[in-house]
Amino acid sequence: MDIEQKLQEAIVFHQSGQLQRAEQIYQQVLQISPSNADALNLLGFLAYQVGRCEVAANLITKAIEVDSKQYIFFINLGLVRQEQGELDKSIEAYHKAIEINPNDSDVYNNLGNTLQEQGELDKSIEAYHKAIEINPN
Numbered sequence: 752m753d754i755e756q757k758l759q760e761a762i763v764f765h766q767s768g769q770l771q772r773a774e775q776i777y778q779q780v781l782q783i784s785p786s787n788a789d790a791l792n793l794l795g796f797l798a799y800q801v802g803r804c805e806v807a808a809n810l811i812t813k814a815i816e817v818d819s820k821q822y823i824f825f826i827n828l829g830l831v832r833q834e835q836g837e838l839d840k841s842i843e844a845y846h847k848a849i850e851i852n853p854n855d856s857d858v859y860n861n862l863g864n865t866l867q868e869q870g871e872l873d874k875s876i877e878a879y880h881k882a883i884e885i886n887p888n
């Protein structure tokens with residue numbers, strides 16, 4: 752089985768809302784390659800989408816342990832931690848994503864949302880301004 756091809760197939764199912772089928776394929780990839788960071792992250796994000804945040808956090812953390820250079824992994828971990836109410840951990844994850852890729856407006860928007868939820872309004876406004884600076888649209 753070509754792992755990259757399987758991952759692409761799973762992503763198509765995932766993006767079209769066929770989550771059960773996507774999950775099955777991610778699991779197949781992980782049976783063959785248990786430390787495939789992309790499969791761990793994507794399965795974790797899927798778990799987050801269906802409300803299984805503890806599973807999501809564990810899978811995405813494993814993905815980061817395998818490959819800590821992928822900023823999207825930290826963005827996903829930030830989303831999960833925010834959903835769990837672990838705002839400090841969410842902010843920490845977003846800051847790590849920014850260290851890796853300071854030019855993604857989504858991470859600043861997510862950071863702004865988390866800071867706002869935490870009551871840090873001045874800092875949240877700064878994050879939103881940075882998001883707009885990067886992507887004025």
